Amino acid sequence: MLFTSLEFVVFLLFFVIVYYTFPKKIQWLVLLCASLLFYAGIGRRRIVFICISAITTWACTNLIYIKHSEEKNYLSQNKRSLSKEEKAVIKKKYKNIRRSILAVFLMFNLGGLFVFKFYNMTAESISVLPKLNLIMPIGVSFYTLQIIGYVMDVYNKKSQPEKSMLKTMLFTMWFPQVIQGPIARYDSLAPQLFERRSFNYDNFVLGLLRMLWGYFKKLVIADRFVVIVTTLFSNYTQYSGFEILIGAIIYTIQLYADFSGGIDIALGASELFGVVLPENFNRPFFSKSISEFWRRWHMTLGGFLRDYIFYPVTLSKPLSKLAKFFSKRKLKWCSRWIPAYISLFILWFCSGVWHGEGAQYILYGLYHGGLIMLGMTFEPHFEILCEKLKINRFSQTFKVFQVARTFFLVTIGEIIFRAPNIPQAMYMIKSMFTTFNPWVLFDGFVFTLGLDVPDFVVGVVAVIILLVVSLFNRYQSMRHWVYRQELPIRWAICLAAIMSIVLFGVYGPGYDPAPFIYFQF
Amino acid sequence: MNKKQFISFICFCTLAISIIFATGQLFRDKSTTIAGYYSIPDNTVDAVIVGSSHVNSGYIPAVLWQEYGISAYNVYSWSQPVWISYHYIEEALKTQDIKLVVLDMYGMMYGNSHEQPVEIDKVNYRNSFSIDVGINRWKMMQTVADCGIDLKDPVEFINIIRYHTAWKNINKEMFTYNNHNDPDFFRGYGLQTNVDVIDAPEKMVDAQPKMPYDIAVKYLDKIVELSHKKGFELIFTLTPYQFYPSETEIFLWLENYAKEREIPFINYAANYADIDFDYATDMTDMSHLNYKGAIKITNYLGQFITDNYPEIVKKDRNNKVELDADAKKVYRVFSVNEMTTSDYNNYFEYLSNDNEHVLFAAISGDSTYTQQFADACKKLGIILTSDGFTGVKDSQWKQFSEPLKMGDMELYADQSNAYLTVKGMDYHGDGKDVKFAIYDKVLERTTFYFYYDYNTDSIVIKDYPAKINGGIYD
Numbered sequence: 001m002l003f004t005s006l007e008f009v010v011f012l013l014f015f016v017i018v019y020y021t022f023p024k025k026i027q028w029l030v031l032l033c034a035s036l037l038f039y040a041g042i043g044r045r046r047i048v049f050i051c052i053s054a055i056t057t058w059a060c061t062n063l064i065y066i067k068h069s070e071e072k073n074y075l076s077q078n079k080r081s082l083s084k085e086e087k088a089v090i091k092k093k094y095k096n097i098r099r100s101i102l103a104v105f106l107m108f109n110l111g112g113l114f115v116f117k118f119y120n121m122t123a124e125s126i127s128v129l130p131k132l133n134l135i136m137p138i139g140v141s142f143y144t145l146q147i148i149g150y151v152m153d154v155y156n157k158k159s160q161p162e163k164s165m166l167k168t169m170l171f172t173m174w175f176p177q178v179i180q181g182p183i184a185r186y187d188s189l190a191p192q193l194f195e196r197r198s199f200n201y202d203n204f205v206l207g208l209l210r211m212l213w214g215y216f217k218k219l220v221i222a223d224r225f226v227v228i229v230t231t232l233f234s235n236y237t238q239y240s241g242f243e244i245l246i247g248a249i250i251y252t253i254q255l256y257a258d259f260s261g262g263i264d265i266a267l268g269a270s271e272l273f274g275v276v277l278p279e280n281f282n283r284p285f286f287s288k289s290i291s292e293f294w295r296r297w298h299m300t301l302g303g304f305l306r307d308y309i310f311y312p313v314t315l316s317k318p319l320s321k322l323a324k325f326f327s328k329r330k331l332k333w334c335s336r337w338i339p340a341y342i343s344l345f346i347l348w349f350c351s352g353v354w355h356g357e358g359a360q361y362i363l364y365g366l367y368h369g370g371l372i373m374l375g376m377t378f379e380p381h382f383e384i385l386c387e388k389l390k391i392n393r394f395s396q397t398f399k400v401f402q403v404a405r406t407f408f409l410v411t412i413g414e415i416i417f418r419a420p421n422i423p424q425a426m427y428m429i430k431s432m433f434t435t436f437n438p439w440v441l442f443d444g445f446v447f448t449l450g451l452d453v454p455d456f457v458v459g460v461v462a463v464i465i466l467l468v469v470s471l472f473n474r475y476q477s478m479r480h481w482v483y484r485q486e487l488p489i490r491w492a493i494c495l496a497a498i499m500s501i502v503l504f505g506v507y508g509p510g511y512d513p514a515p516f517i518y519f520q521f
Numbered sequence: 522m523n524k525k526q527f528i529s530f531i532c533f534c535t536l537a538i539s540i541i542f543a544t545g546q547l548f549r550d551k552s553t554t555i556a557g558y559y560s561i562p563d564n565t566v567d568a569v570i571v572g573s574s575h576v577n578s579g580y581i582p583a584v585l586w587q588e589y590g591i592s593a594y595n596v597y598s599w600s601q602p603v604w605i606s607y608h609y610i611e612e613a614l615k616t617q618d619i620k621l622v623v624l625d626m627y628g629m630m631y632g633n634s635h636e637q638p639v640e641i642d643k644v645n646y647r648n649s650f651s652i653d654v655g656i657n658r659w660k661m662m663q664t665v666a667d668c669g670i671d672l673k674d675p676v677e678f679i680n681i682i683r684y685h686t687a688w689k690n691i692n693k694e695m696f697t698y699n700n701h702n703d704p705d706f707f708r709g710y711g712l713q714t715n716v717d718v719i720d721a722p723e724k725m726v727d728a729q730p731k732m733p734y735d736i737a738v739k740y741l742d743k744i745v746e747l748s749h750k751k752g753f754e755l756i757f758t759l760t761p762y763q764f765y766p767s768e769t770e771i772f773l774w775l776e777n778y779a780k781e782r783e784i785p786f787i788n789y790a791a792n793y794a795d796i797d798f799d800y801a802t803d804m805t806d807m808s809h810l811n812y813k814g815a816i817k818i819t820n821y822l823g824q825f826i827t828d829n830y831p832e833i834v835k836k837d838r839n840n841k842v843e844l845d846a847d848a849k850k851v852y853r854v855f856s857v858n859e860m861t862t863s864d865y866n867n868y869f870e871y872l873s874n875d876n877e878h879v880l881f882a883a884i885s886g887d888s889t890y891t892q893q894f895a896d897a898c899k900k901l902g903i904i905l906t907s908d909g910f911t912g913v914k915d916s917q918w919k920q921f922s923e924p925l926k927m928g929d930m931e932l933y934a935d936q937s938n939a940y941l942t943v944k945g946m947d948y949h950g951d952g953k954d955v956k957f958a959i960y961d962k963v964l965e966r967t968t969f970y971f972y973y974d975y976n977t978d979s980i981v982i983k984d985y986p987a988k989i990n991g992g993i994y995d
Contacts, residue, residue, distance in 0.1 A: 006676050201526045454689045491533060498537050502544070508682040509673075 001041040003179075003265045004218060004507065011038065016204075016272045024196035031170055031193060031273065038175035042138050049116075049137040050173055053109055057147040058168035060105040061154040061161035067098050068157065102155050106148065113144045121357045139179040141354055143172055145304050150186040152308055159186050167194060176269040180262050182280040182300040192275045200274060202483070207271030209479040212497050213469075214264030219505030221466060222258035224459045225250050226506075227450035233418055236428050241435030244415070244428050246446060252407075252414045253463055256285070259298070278303075283470045285410075288402035290371040293410060301354070305347050314343040337377070344369050355417070360425055364416045371409060458504045545680030546654070548687035551698045553651035554598045555612065557705025561594070565840045566617045567833045568593040568826070570758075571609050572625025573601040574711070578809035579625070579760035581819045582708035583851035586844045589823035590836035593623075595709025600636070600644035603628035604668045604740040608661040610747060612652050619753050620833055623822065624744060626759045626775055626786070631669070631734045633771055634764065635807070642671035650678050651700075668736045706847040706964075712812050713805035714858050721800040722762075724769045724791060730777055731770035745782055754830060757786040760818060761793050761800065763807040787825060789818055796821045812855065850964055857961075857968055868969075872959065878968075879960040 001008050015034040022030050039047050071094035075087060082090070116136045123129035150171070153159035162168045171190050172178075232239055232247030239247065263280045270277045280299050287293035294302050313319060319339040326335035345366070352365020386393050412429060419425035447453055472478050482493050554577070568591055570580045576597040585591040596613045598605065606628050613619055632638045646665065652658050662675040676682060687695070732738060748755045757779050759772070772791055779786035789796060796817055803814025810818065827834050838844065860868040872878050959969040 006682075201523075201530075205530075452689075487529070491536070494533070495537060495540065499540065499544070502541055502681060503685055503688050505685070508685060509677045 001038060003262060003269075004215070007041075011041075012269055012272065019273055020199040024198075027196060028167065028170060028194045031174070032166055035170060035173045035175040035178065039138070039173055039178060042179070043135065045135050046137045049112060049140070050143065050178075051169065053112070053143065053147060054169040054172035055165060056105055056108050057151060057172060058162065058165045060101050060151055061168070062163065063101050064098050064151070064154050065161040067094050067101070070094065098155060102151065105151055109144050109147065113140055116140055117357050139181075142181045142183055143178055145183050145301070145354075146186075147172055149183070149304055149308060153186060162186075162190060170194075174270070174275070176266040176275075177277055180259070180266070181298075182263060182266070182278050183304050184278055184300070188278065189275070195274070197274045203271055203274055206479055206483060207268045209482060209494070210268030210271060211265050212268075212494070212501070213479065214261045214266075214268060215501050215505070216462070216497060217257040217261030217264065217466065219261075219501055219507055220462045221459060222254045222261055223506035224451070224455060224462070224504075225254040225257075228446070229254055229418070231449045233420075233424075233428075236419075236424060236431075240431040241437040242440045243437065243445060244432040245411075246440070247449075248411045248415045248428075248432070251418050252411045253466075255414060255417070256281075257466065283473060285407055286403055286470070286474075287406050288399060289375055289406055290368060290409060291375060293406055294368065294372070301351070305351055309350055310343050310347045313346050314339060319343065340376070341373055344373055348372075358421060360416050360419055360422050363422055363425070364413055367413050367416055462500075462504070541681050542654075545682075545684065547695050548684040549680040550651050550684065551694070551700055552648075553700055554648065554709070555596060555609070555652055556700040556703040557707075557709060558594055558596055558613065559616075559653070559701045560704045561617075562840065563616045564618045565838070565843075566592050566594045566613075566619065567835070568621040568623060569596045569610070569613045569617070569619055570594070570623040570625070570709070571596050571601075571606050571613070573597060573627050574599050574809060575627045575760045575762065576625045577709065577711040578713050578805065578811075579815050579818050580623070580822065581710045581812070581815050581851065583706075583710070583848040584816060584819045585823050585826075587848045587852070588820065589827050590834045591823060591826055592835070592838060592840070592844060593708070597709060598645070598649040599647075600641045601628055601649055602631050602641060602645060602669065603737045603744070604664045605645060605649045605661065607740045607744050607747070608657055608664070609649075609652075610744060611657045611660075614751055614753075615655075615657070619751075621754045621756065621826065621830055622744075622748065623756045623758055626757050626788075627762070629733045629737050629741065629775060630764075630768060630771060631737050633731075633733065633768055634762075638670040642669045645669075646671070646673065646678075650683075654680070668740075706850040708847060710815070710851070712854060712858070713809055713815075714811055715805045716802060716811055716813075717804050717806050718802075719763055719800045719804040719807055721793070722764045722790070723766050725766040728766075728769040728773055730774040731767075732774055733771050741778070745784070755784045756822075756825070757784055758822065759786075759788045759790045760810060761790045761798055761804070761814065762809070763800070763804075764790055785825070785829070787822070789821070812858070853961075853963060854968070877962045879962065881958045881960060882955055 001011065011034075015030065019027055019030045019034075036047070039050060071091065074090060075082070116134055117140075119129075120131050120134065123131045150159065154161050162171065167190070170193055171186060174184075174189070174193060177184060229247060229251045232244070233251075236244070260281045267277050267279075278300050282296040282299065284293050284297035287296050319342060322342075323335050323339045326332075326338065348365040348369025349362060350365070351368075352362035355361040355364065383393070392398060412432075415428050415432075416422075416425040419428060446456060451459065469478050472481070482490055485493070568585075570576050570582075570593060574597065576595050577599075580593070580595055582593040582595060585593045594613075594617075596609050598609065601609065603624075606624060610619075610622055610624075613622075627634070631641060650658070650661065652661070662678040665673040665678060666675050745755065757775065759775075769791065772788055776786055776788070789798065793800065798814060798817050803810055803817060805811040805814075857868070860871060872880065955973045957969075957971050957973070958967050960966070961968040
């Protein structure tokens with residue numbers, strides 16, 4: 001059941017009605033039923049693994065909590081009789097138990113994730129291993145991170161575990177976000193899921209508006225440009241220079257419209273039930289640097305990697321020792337930057353691995369990590385250079401330059417992301433820089449890539465609307481602004497939006513419905 | 522949600538759905554085969570002949586009326602399987618008090634004839650679903666999910682989903698066309714004039730009854746059930762086509778099926794010799810009849826109905842005038858066709874004495890052509906009273922400074938050339954020619970189109986009257 005199918009819209013509205021008409025005490029059960037049905041609708045066999053993941057999450061969090069409590073109780077009961085050394089032994093013993101539970105959990109879930117994503121690829125390269133007929137659970141990369149975050153929080157005593165297995169299941173597979181995020185934190189999501197609530201018209205309408213905007217991005221922009229991107233990337237040897245650049249820019253726009261559109265639909269759908277999910281995008285193409293870009297793009301993944309990989313690695317004993325090692329030898333620069341580089345390398349390597357099974361995804365992660373490291377290293381020198389050249393780094397022109405530079409660097413990264421392998425990505429990037437043919441921007445080249453003139457014009461107009469709305473959102477939320485307008489204006493805007501999706505959306509017979517790009521992860 | 526919000530929300534949804542629905546209606550494919558049927562007054566038809574293109578080319582309602590006093594209509598769509606026939610019967614029953622349904626059995630051959638099921642499905646999906654929105658259409662859409670080979674999601678057949686890209690080709694007709702006001706004097710018949718010499722098919726020796734495609738049988742049962750429920754009579758027929766010997770087994774099964782239910786089954790395909798049907802002269806291709814073949818089949822059917830269902834024969838009807846007028850037009854087309862396929866001179870002579878035709882001609886602006894044009898007209902026996910070259914009307918020359926339109930024909934000129942288009946198409950030779958179109962004021966359409974070629978001093982025929990009716994789909 002794709003978000004873009006009529007089936008999903010009917011399903012969603014049906015469960016909204018059921019949710020608000022059922023007794024408040026069991027509202028969360030309605031959400032669980034909806035989530036189970038939604039996931040089963042994608043594929044019955046796929047539901048098994050996510051259920052097992054949810055059960056292991058419930059079991060591990062509760063076991064860890066029990067061990068926490070046991071330790072606490074034992075220590076408080078024997079406060080006076082135990083010596084300091086004995087207390088340390090007890091603490092270590094419990095810590096080891098908790099750590100073992102966590103390890104089992106991680107082995108099962110991360111192991112599952114790796115098996116589903118990488119086993120067959122590995123089996124292909126190592127002929128000894130047999131290939132398995134594995135059916136990848138949809139959204140496995142997203143919900144696995146979500147439950148890992150939850151278990152880690154319980155382990156670190158930041159969260160209390162959920163005692164109900166069914167509620168844990170709902171947290172794991174909340175249907176609007178299960179297939180492509182955003183990756184939510186237990187403390188913010190779970191209470192909302194289990195809250196007893198009455199229908200709120202404002203939330204409902206705002207949720208619908210957000211979904212509408214998501215459908216616009218996905219169906220009018222992203223799916224329209226699929227043809228161009230496929231043509232270019234499938235026949236990449238026939239193109240060069242600006243032709244590749246055009247393809248890369250269009251793909252970057254397509255990817256954003258696709259992913260953020262899907263997230264808007266997810267957030268809007270969730271809001272219909274009064275559940276507010278975390279934002280995943282904050283106008284990323286207005287970023288002035290790559291590190292800022294990653295604070296605005298796929299924010300929940302960035303947040304997860306920062307909290308559960310970057311900080312723990314940076315604060316880990318080996319890196320602390322390394323920092324001290326350089327510090328003792330008065331290598332200040334090394335003491336400051338080398339542990340940070342190692343942490344960043346691990347973070348971006350993990351980010352690359354998370355994105356997919358091909359080596360190009362690892363390169364994609366490392367490319368962004370590398371750019372961030374370069375930025376960190378050269379930023380002070382760059383500042384000095386600007387001062388010497390008397391460039392005002394706070395002027396609007398310089399900001400525009402920074403935004404354009406970041407967009408260009410991101411666009412190159414997207415070539416790596418979209419290409420099926422590293423050699424193709426390298427070929428395309430090389431050929432982009434070795435041919436100078438700017439006239440293709442004006443000679444009708446774009447109309448030879450599979451979209452006719454009316455379709456292309458619609459795509460360009462839609463991108464302009466996307467840009468305008470992004471600029472508007474800087475000052476205030478567009479949907480809230482629309483919702484505040486007088487009824488005739490509000491209705492006119494909504495009807496125009498609906499009709500633009502209905503008329504200009506890419507769907508129906510003759511079109512192969514394009515799944516969301518992040519659906520595969 | 523308070524009461525005001527609830528009302529506001531419902532109103533908005535209603536408005537949005539209405540606009541989407543209306544847009545779907547505007548954008549939908551208007552070329553439905555059932556528009557003519559929708560255009561006739563209610564309760565003026567007693568018999569419908571239902572099926573695929575075999576029905577379209579095989580039965581002539583005008584003959585049934587003129588010769589037997591039966592008010593009939595062909596309700597068909599291209600490559601119509603029997604599960605679609607069921608819904609077309611339902612559609613036909615909406616406005617007419619049908620007493621007899623003649624169901625062509627070709628739809629029962631699904632998966633057993635020379636036509637590949639997937640191809641049948643494709644043609645069916647493309648053409649059969651342009652019927653009015655309603656419960657019947659909704660039910661018909663459901664069939665695509667489990668009938669046939671190329672199964673589809675019924676949602677794909679919702680007009681707005683199917684035709685939403687029509688914004689690229691917005692035209693005036695989208696807003697003006699009314700498929701309930703598109704009369705067809707052929708009453709669902711598609712005239713075919715070509716003769717294709719086809720070998721008579723052979724029947725299988727020692728054939729045993731074989732059950733057709735199970736879903737087709739299911740819907741045949743439903744049609745029989747519907748006939749009992751709605752109280753109409755059923756006749757099964759099968760027009761001649763070049764069937765496989767193995768299809769004889771399906772024929773036998775159908776014979777038994779019909780016999781068990783006391784439904785007449787007239788198998789013209791297998792028993793063609795009984796009605797003096799000749800595959801060598803009466804077919805237009807391997808699946809369809811030319812009009813001579815159609816006349817034979819229709820006469821046989823008319824006689825069969827007269828003998829067995831005399832209550833349907835009503836020569837004095839309220840709509841007799843309209844039926845007579847339609848029949849007159851059909852017979853006029855037949856006579857024109859006879860003349861143009863035998864001897865053009867007779868036809869041009871006939872035109873010269875007939876005030877119900879208008880001849881249009883166009884020639885390139887080169888002055889040297891004027892004389893050649895005059896020569897061409899002379900050769901054709903057309904008498905000119907002036908030496909202009911843009912057009913001729915009622916044997917009187919008229920110069921036209923503005924484009925001249927008449928029905929489906931348009932005559933216009935630019936600086937150097939004069940153009941003559943029929944249905945928006947500009948037929949022409951190599952430029953050294955005079956283009957002619959004959960517009961029939963009775964039939965309200967161009968019936969004949971040809972050009973006179975100077976180089977070869979010959980007449981090149983571009984369009985027979987038959988083709989103006991649309992012709993056979995595939």
